[in-house]
Amino acid sequence: MIKVKVVYRKDEIVEAEVSGHAGYAKHGKDIVCSAVSAIVQTALKAIIDISGTKTRYVVNEEQGYLKFEVPEAGNEEERIKQQAVMRAMLLGVQDVEKGYGPYVKTEVKQKCL
Helix, strand or coil, X not given: CEEEEEEEECCEEEEEEEECCCCCCCCCCCHHHHHHHHHHHHHHHXXXXXXXXXXXXXXXXXXXXXXXXXXXXXXXXXXXXXXXXXXXXXXXXXXXXXXXXXXXXXXXXXXXX
16 A cells, blocks of 8 residues: 655645555556656655755655655745645545545644644
8 A cells, every 4th residue: 555644834735755555456557556656756856846956855666665845945936836736746646545545545644843
């Protein structure tokens, strides 16, 4: 199962963590894994593009693991773009979960200040 954890601080997404494999089909043929991977990796690439090289992330493809933090925005426009990307990512993953619930689980947490 793929587990997707999204962490909020107040009303902003500050972190995303994805772990595991869907197990829907064989490696290389798993549409659930492909969908979640494409959504989350695209979000990370967009955050890097918006925020520059200050984005911190950890990836282990073999273990199906990716974790990244949304860096502090330099200005209000950057913050709005970051949050639009992260909310779109969450909506996309939740949509995959609706169709393939046994293979994907999302968890939304609130981070303490």
